[in-house]
Amino acid sequence: MLGTTICSDCTVRDATICGSVMNNEPSALENIGHKKSINRGETVIWAGDESIICANLLSGVLKLVAYTADGREQIVGLLYPADFVGQPYAGRADFTITALTNAELCVFPRSAFERVLTDHAGMERLLLQRTLAALNTSRRQMLTLARTSAAEKVAGFLVDMTSRAASSGCRATDDAPVTFDLPLSRGQIADILGLTIETVSRQMTHLKAAGIIRLPGGRAITIADSDGLESRAVAA
Amino acid sequence: MLGTTICSDCTVRDATICGSVMNNEPSALENIGHKKSINRGETVIWAGDESIICANLLSGVLKLVAYTADGREQIVGLLYPADFVGQPYAGRADFTITALTNAELCVFPRSAFERVLTDHAGMERLLLQRTLAALNTSRRQMLTLARTSAAEKVAGFLVDMTSRAASSGCRATDDAPVTFDLPLSRGQIADILGLTIETVSRQMTHLKAAGIIRLPGGRAITIADSDGLESRAVAA
DNA sequence: CGCCTGTTTGAGAGTGTTCAAAACAAGTGG
DNA sequence: CCACTTGTTTTGAACACTCTCAAACAGGCG
Numbered sequence: 001m002l003g004t005t006i007c008s009d010c011t012v013r014d015a016t017i018c019g020s021v022m023n024n025e026p027s028a029l030e031n032i033g034h035k036k037s038i039n040r041g042e043t044v045i046w047a048g049d050e051s052i053i054c055a056n057l058l059s060g061v062l063k064l065v066a067y068t069a070d071g072r073e074q075i076v077g078l079l080y081p082a083d084f085v086g087q088p089y090a091g092r093a094d095f096t097i098t099a100l101t102n103a104e105l106c107v108f109p110r111s112a113f114e115r116v117l118t119d120h121a122g123m124e125r126l127l128l129q130r131t132l133a134a135l136n137t138s139r140r141q142m143l144t145l146a147r148t149s150a151a152e153k154v155a156g157f158l159v160d161m162t163s164r165a166a167s168s169g170c171r172a173t174d175d176a177p178v179t180f181d182l183p184l185s186r187g188q189i190a191d192i193l194g195l196t197i198e199t200v201s202r203q204m205t206h207l208k209a210a211g212i213i214r215l216p217g218g219r220a221i222t223i224a225d226s227d228g229l230e231s232r233a234v235a236a
Numbered sequence: 237m238l239g240t241t242i243c244s245d246c247t248v249r250d251a252t253i254c255g256s257v258m259n260n261e262p263s264a265l266e267n268i269g270h271k272k273s274i275n276r277g278e279t280v281i282w283a284g285d286e287s288i289i290c291a292n293l294l295s296g297v298l299k300l301v302a303y304t305a306d307g308r309e310q311i312v313g314l315l316y317p318a319d320f321v322g323q324p325y326a327g328r329a330d331f332t333i334t335a336l337t338n339a340e341l342c343v344f345p346r347s348a349f350e351r352v353l354t355d356h357a358g359m360e361r362l363l364l365q366r367t368l369a370a371l372n373t374s375r376r377q378m379l380t381l382a383r384t385s386a387a388e389k390v391a392g393f394l395v396d397m398t399s400r401a402a403s404s405g406c407r408a409t410d411d412a413p414v415t416f417d418l419p420l421s422r423g424q425i426a427d428i429l430g431l432t433i434e435t436v437s438r439q440m441t442h443l444k445a446a447g448i449i450r451l452p453g454g455r456a457i458t459i460a461d462s463d464g465l466e467s468r469a470v471a472a
Numbered sequence: 473c474g475c476c477t478g479t480t481t482g483a484g485a486g487t488g489t490t491c492a493a494a495a496c497a498a499g500t501g502g
Numbered sequence: 503c504c505a506c507t508t509g510t511t512t513t514g515a516a517c518a519c520t521c522t523c524a525a526a527c528a529g530g531c532g
Binding site for chain 1: 382
Binding site for chain 4: 149150195196198199202217218
């Protein structure tokens with residue numbers, strides 16, 4: 001798995017926090033990272049376990065899950081390609097990280113990774129900036145979870161997914177109805193929004209009945225009236 | 237306000253992120269920081285405004301508030317003495333920061349502060365570690381907001397406040413009932429927990445009726461049965 | 473075809489909110 | 503010292519929303 005080509009082949013290199021290091025001293029990372037493939041549904045890190053690894057996500061989508069003592073769960077974050085995975089400086093992992101799709105990681109042992117951070121201030125700064133951004137996202141989500149209705153949550157979620165689909169190559173013609181596949185099941189959407197499967201499904205049905213979206217089948221969704229959708233997602 | 241004694245007089249210096257810099261090169265910070273007093277209720281930073289300042293909180297408690305477009309609000313974080321205030325690298329502030337009590341800040345212009353971060357990797361690392369910790373706190377709170385009942389939220393909140401009171405000088409005799417003042421009004425507690433004032437009040441009354449707590453008057457609270465309280469706060 | 477998984481739909485129950493009023497606390501000025 | 507104001511907390515009753523439980527439905531695969 002190890003090898004000096006690991007970084008030069010990397011498809012997301014410039015989007016990760018490695019970028020700054022690669023310009024100056026590529027070898028610092030190439031020698032400590034190795035690729036790891038993860039199957040859909042497989043768990044990378046268990047909450048409570050020793051926090052051993054740090055990694056970059058190369059492909060796929062991971063979920064970060066918090067659990068109550070009696071098993072209720074809440075997705076507290078999603079990780080997409082080029083995102084950073086893991087908790088440097090932490091003794092134990094606070095959340096369980098599980099793959100929603102097949103995924104690939106570029107894994108670094110934590111101690112070696114922390115050494116690189118020390119030696120390369122630019123990389124540490126990028127990690128700081130990402131952490132600050134994640135904190136903002138998390139706090140905005142707190143507002144959604146605590147203060148918006150199920151209708152607003154689902155509409156807001158669909159707005160987010162639409163913009164994410166648009167940014168990743170989906171046609172974004174301003175007026176034409178956009179169609180894409182939701183990467184998540186109803187249950188996973190419910191886990192993100194703090195709702196139940198049934199409530200998510202009902203809200204989808206309402207939006208369909210109102211002519212705002214269409215559900216052609218499978219996980220496909222068509223946004224027929226994006227203005228209408230946004231107006232139902234006041235918080236966003 | 238400026239002066240070379242600003243840091244040597246600082247009561248929380250070693251608990252802030254400045255600690256690492258002060259050991260080596262105190263002058264880097266002393267020349268750019270200045271003290272600022274804030275009255276209870278005064279807002280330090282408005283969401284949407286240009287993110288100009290960074291600061292350390294010297295005394296008092298601040299709240300970080302997120303608002304929906306139609307004015308619903310949610311407290312997404314509390315800041316205590318020695319905590320860092322502000323968002324380096326951000327163009328605009330994402331949240332409104334308001335004083336819950338009279339407070340004192342040690343304010344740095346953002347650009348100067350970022351320069352210090354660049355020159356002092358140790359300080360940047362401390363900020364990174366704090367940001368990671370804040371992210372964890374925020375994500376755990378997402379679980380509370382989304383998946384726990386009002387009873388669990390209030391009990392969990394009181395557990396948190398009790399341990400905070402204990403750590404800040406309150407007697408922590410294991411069996412004796414602890415008494416302290418809640419630093420927050422019912423409304424502010426509701427804003428933190430994603431509830432209404434009435435629901436918070438009712439849950440307090442329930443806990444009192446169950447003999448778990450006593451409410452001697454004012455904002456004082458006595459924890460009569462801390463085990464019982466903790467068992468009602470499963471998520472924590 | 474039957475099975476499995478995920479989604480939709482329905483009816484009823486429970487929890488928290490909303491609206492309204494009363495009780496309480498603290499400060500001000502007569 | 504008391505009436506009066508202002509703001510907070512408590513209590514009550516009715517309502518709305520979301521959850522729970524249950525069943526029907528749809529699609530994919532052996």
